[in-house]
Amino acid sequence: MLFRKLFLRLCLALEASQGYGDAKAFTRNLLDNPRYPYKRYFDLAMILLVLLSVALLVYSVDNKEAPWMLWLEDFAVTVFVIEYIARLWIVGDMHHTIIEHMRQTEFLHLPFRLRTAMLEVLRVKWAYVISPLAIIDLLAILPSYRPMRLLRVFLLFRLFKLFRYSRSVHGMTGVLSERRFEFYTLAFFMIFVVIAAASSIYVFEGAMPGSTINSFFDALYWAMVTLSTVGYGDITPHTPEGRVVTLALIVSGIGVLAFSTSIVVAAFQDKLSELREHRVISELERGPLFTVICGFGEVGQVVASKLAESRQRFMIIDLQEDRVRLATKRGYLAVRGDAADNELLETIGLRERVHTLVCATSNDVKNVFITVSSRRMHEGLRIIACAGTREMARKLILAGANHVTSPSQIVGQIAAEFIGRPVAFEAINNILRGERDVLLEALRVDSDTPVCGQTVAEIDFPRRKLLLFGIITTREWSVGDVTNLYPLEDEFCFFFKPPPEFHIEPGDVLIIFGYELSLVHFRRELGAGLFRTGLR
Amino acid sequence: MESSAPGIALFGYYRSAVEVASYLRSGDYRVVIIDDKPENLRKAQDAGYETAELDFRDDAELAKLGLGDTINTIFCLFPDDAENVFLTLSARALAPGIRIFSIAHGQSAVPNLHAAGANKVIETEEISGLRIWDIITRPIVTSILDHTLFGQANLNVTELRIPPGSPFIGKQLAELKLENSYNLILVGMVDQELEEHFVYSIAVQKTRLQAGDILVVIGTGDASAGLRRDLQPEWET
Numbered sequence: 001m002l003f004r005k006l007f008l009r010l011c012l013a014l015e016a017s018q019g020y021g022d023a024k025a026f027t028r029n030l031l032d033n034p035r036y037p038y039k040r041y042f043d044l045a046m047i048l049l050v051l052l053s054v055a056l057l058v059y060s061v062d063n064k065e066a067p068w069m070l071w072l073e074d075f076a077v078t079v080f081v082i083e084y085i086a087r088l089w090i091v092g093d094m095h096h097t098i099i100e101h102m103r104q105t106e107f108l109h110l111p112f113r114l115r116t117a118m119l120e121v122l123r124v125k126w127a128y129v130i131s132p133l134a135i136i137d138l139l140a141i142l143p144s145y146r147p148m149r150l151l152r153v154f155l156l157f158r159l160f161k162l163f164r165y166s167r168s169v170h171g172m173t174g175v176l177s178e179r180r181f182e183f184y185t186l187a188f189f190m191i192f193v194v195i196a197a198a199s200s201i202y203v204f205e206g207a208m209p210g211s212t213i214n215s216f217f218d219a220l221y222w223a224m225v226t227l228s229t230v231g232y233g234d235i236t237p238h239t240p241e242g243r244v245v246t247l248a249l250i251v252s253g254i255g256v257l258a259f260s261t262s263i264v265v266a267a268f269q270d271k272l273s274e275l276r277e278h279r280v281i282s283e284l285e286r287g288p289l290f291t292v293i294c295g296f297g298e299v300g301q302v303v304a305s306k307l308a309e310s311r312q313r314f315m316i317i318d319l320q321e322d323r324v325r326l327a328t329k330r331g332y333l334a335v336r337g338d339a340a341d342n343e344l345l346e347t348i349g350l351r352e353r354v355h356t357l358v359c360a361t362s363n364d365v366k367n368v369f370i371t372v373s374s375r376r377m378h379e380g381l382r383i384i385a386c387a388g389t390r391e392m393a394r395k396l397i398l399a400g401a402n403h404v405t406s407p408s409q410i411v412g413q414i415a416a417e418f419i420g421r422p423v424a425f426e427a428i429n430n431i432l433r434g435e436r437d438v439l440l441e442a443l444r445v446d447s448d449t450p451v452c453g454q455t456v457a458e459i460d461f462p463r464r465k466l467l468l469f470g471i472i473t474t475r476e477w478s479v480g481d482v483t484n485l486y487p488l489e490d491e492f493c494f495f496f497k498p499p500p501e502f503h504i505e506p507g508d509v510l511i512i513f514g515y516e517l518s519l520v521h522f523r524r525e526l527g528a529g530l531f532r533t534g535l536r
Numbered sequence: 537m538e539s540s541a542p543g544i545a546l547f548g549y550y551r552s553a554v555e556v557a558s559y560l561r562s563g564d565y566r567v568v569i570i571d572d573k574p575e576n577l578r579k580a581q582d583a584g585y586e587t588a589e590l591d592f593r594d595d596a597e598l599a600k601l602g603l604g605d606t607i608n609t610i611f612c613l614f615p616d617d618a619e620n621v622f623l624t625l626s627a628r629a630l631a632p633g634i635r636i637f638s639i640a641h642g643q644s645a646v647p648n649l650h651a652a653g654a655n656k657v658i659e660t661e662e663i664s665g666l667r668i669w670d671i672i673t674r675p676i677v678t679s680i681l682d683h684t685l686f687g688q689a690n691l692n693v694t695e696l697r698i699p700p701g702s703p704f705i706g707k708q709l710a711e712l713k714l715e716n717s718y719n720l721i722l723v724g725m726v727d728q729e730l731e732e733h734f735v736y737s738i739a740v741q742k743t744r745l746q747a748g749d750i751l752v753v754i755g756t757g758d759a760s761a762g763l764r765r766d767l768q769p770e771w772e773t
Contacts (some may be wrong), residue, residue, distance in 0.1 A: 291672065298642060302665025303672075310673070358668055384668050388551055403671045403678075407664040411639055412555030414658055415611060418637055419544065420563055438736055442676040462710070465738045469721060469754070472676065484719070486691070494680050496691060497721055497755075511680060513723070514738055 004114050008102065011095035028090045031083075035285050035349065046083070049076050050140075050161050057156070080141050080161075087134070092124040136160045175271040182263045190227070190256055197249040198223040204241040211238060227253040280315060280333045281348055290314055292354050294339035294370055295361030296323040299386050299407070303358055304332055315348065319361075340369045342377070351378050359385040359401070364392045368399050375400030440469065440513050447506035449526050457500030465518040470496040472509035543568055543607045547592055547623055548614035549576040552639055552660065556611055557585055568607070592623045595630065604631025612638035612654070617645035621652050628653030693723070693752065694760040700747040701769030707745050709737060718763045720755035 014020050029036035053076040056069050101117035104110075128134055139157040163173060176183070198219035205211045206219065212235045213219050222235040226249050237243050284290055290313035293300045300316065304327070307314045316327045316334040327334035337344045339361065348354070357374050359367040367385050374381060385401040387393035393404040445451060451459055461468045470484075474491050484496040494511075495502070504510070512519065543566035546553050553569065557580070560567050569580040569587045577587045590597040601607060610627055612620040620638045627636055638654040640646050641661060649657045670678045698704055704712070714720045724736040728748040735743075753760055 298659075298661030299665040299668065302662050303668045306665070306669040307672070356672055358672075360665075360668070384671050386664060386668070390555070403668075405664050405667040405671070406555075407660040408551040408555045410663050410667060411552045411613075411658055411660055412557075412559040414656075414663075415556040415637060416559035416563065418656055419560060419565065419609060438738075440674075440677050440681075442674065462738075467721065467723070467736075467738050470680070472680070488679065497715060497719065500716075509676060511677065513736070518738070 014095040091128040094121045179267045194223045277335045289355040291356040293358045299360040356382045364388045371399040443510045445508045456502045467513040469511040545607045545610045549580045553613040609635040624652040624654045696751045719759040720753040723752045726750040
């Protein structure tokens with residue numbers, strides 16, 4: 001009774017303890033979270049330790065171990081034991097399960113039984129203990145225990161531990177395990193052939209004087225060696241009956257070999273893109289946030305080449321194999337898949353790792369779908385979508401896109417300018433596209449820059465060979481004519497052509513035309529960084 | 537830049553043409569939509585445009601249209617680049633003085649269209665990609681331009697040609713003080729002497745204006761209308 005009370009109090013204390021939770025979360029990340037930055041180093045260290053300890057084992061076969069080797073072995077085992085315990089620890093939350101159980105029984109006015117709760121906990125832990133990877137872990141440790149020295153060869157199981165630390169090995173086993181059905185069929189067939197051949201050869205030659213087959217095990221060994229087309233030749237049939245069996249076994253052996261090869265090849269063929277996807281994703285998981293381009297058509301290609309030019313991080317998702325190949329050939333990270341697939345967006349880490357999503361598939365319906373689902377997954381994501389028609393543009397905005405561009409609409413705009421005012425449009429277009437060396441830039445004024453508090457007239461833009469197009473500000477500015485104020489998102493306003501007496505204050509964004517040279521010079525003097533990320 | 541108002545022919549009523557036609561409708565132009573597919577023409581008619589059914593592959597039919605005569609600008613808006621090239625070539629042969637605007641899908645078609653005689657070629661997907669690139673890198677600038685110049689707000693880019701006898705002739709750009717007296721920003725001008733070459737106002741403050749120069753300004757419609765009025769020779773006002 002007292003024990004139970006103490007135990008429950010301990011559980012509650014653990015639940016409340018910040019340090020315990022943090023330690024557990026850290027362990028979890030280190031052992032199991034592929035996105036955790038330090039996991040890489042942990043994995044690398046473990047791989048080295050495994051290789052080292054196996055190398056020692058091999059060395060000690062016909063060499064005498066030096067003392068430092070024993071010491072290293074002990075160290076490796078200690079690490080493996082700690083790792084095993086830690087892995088067991090992070091499976092489930094014992095105190096949490098028990099508290100949950102307590103609350104449930106209290107709620108239902110049932111008597112609280114510690115045993116049922118503990119059984120629940122143990123069930124979860126046991127499920128982990130008997131999982132293949134955990135068994136490998138255990139087998140890697142056990143033989144170090146002196147009385148079990150016989151099992152020394154199991155130390156080689158440590159090599160299997162490498163599965164844990166390398167994702168590509170993991171991927172391969174995954175691929176093969178997906179072909180379970182084919183392998184079962186194959187194994188069944190093989191077992192049948194081997195037993196049939198072994199028993200017949202044993203019957204024919206087992207009792208013959210001078211025969212090399214002395215036991216049923218010899219017969220099995222011979223059947224297996226023949227079936228695999230290895231054929232050592234240490235055991236050979238001597239009777240005509242035995243040779244007939246051999247002939248049949250050789251033919252079926254070729255079949256088995258061909259079948260198993262084709263299973264493996266087909267499995268990898270199917271999964272090749274998935275393995276590449278893993279590589280792409282793990283490459284993106286390091287480093288800063290990135291952009292995702294859905295659809296590597298003409299539009300996507302332009303965006304990708306521009307992003308690559310300015311060395312920004314991005315990845316491409318496309319449904320068509322040849323486009324993915326094209327992107328890969330150009331050195332971009334590309335994944336074949338359907339961007340409308342939530343699972344894919346989830347695996348690439350849309351929630352945490354992506355800042356901008358470009359929807360540029362040629363299918364409007366798909367663009368809408370991608371927009372809706374990615375908006376749902378990530379509230380703060382910037383979504384730029386491509387629309388075929390004007391109605392579609394409206395739908396995309398409704399679906400949650402921040403910006404929509406429509407090729408046909410741009411053609412319309414350009415056409416109208418081409419007819420109406422070709423010169424003006426050419427000029428604006430050049431500025432917009434940053435051609436020639438004239439730019440339209442947005443510069444944010446920080447609180448401690450020299451221009452703060454100065455008026456537009458004092459800064460004297462014309463002398464600096466700059467043209468002030470306008471200022472983005474949040475301040476109410478009602479003096480004079482308000483016709484030059486254009487509302488933007490939120491509380492921001494664009495003040496076109498502010499009057500000379502306008503005071504510049506921190507947080508304002510200046511929109512300036514000018515030559516690159518004068519802009520750079522001005523920026524140096526102003527001390528304000530280029531403001532490119534958004535209004536805030 | 538001929539400002540006489542003969543018509544504009546749009547070939548191929550597809551997505552781009554829908555947009556082009558709707559932008560041109562707001563201007564004062566005679567627009568004819570030409571297509572060889574009745575269902576496209578029906579859509580154009582439903583939208584209220586003048587239409588003509590003809591096969592652009594037939595030079596005789598094209599000639600009947602009055603290219604270079606009643607029609608001085610054509611838009612080749614077929615989704616197939618080969619058709620646009622073919623049409624551009626035929627139209628250029630029939631009427632050397634005509635203005636031809638064509639769209640292209642993919643880089644490779646652009647030089648072909650230029651070679652065939654198009655005055656302006658727009659690569660639709662490329663330009664869309666560049667717009668997306670702008671949104672990614674310069675969100676503020678793009679959003680302002682979308683809100684003002686291309687959007688609902690009444691800020692416009694306007695071209696104003698200085699007529700002969702205008703009181704502005706002989707003045708320097710810096711003297712004009714368009715910012716204060718007209719509520720306009722002068723982006724630049726096309727100097728008659730420099731052969732239709734556009735120069736930015738930040739570079740040329742000292743050039744003296746001449747008849748035939750074109751000023752490019754940004755401002756509200758009213759403001760530019762005010763400047764346009766003042767540009768006229770005094771005896772006309």
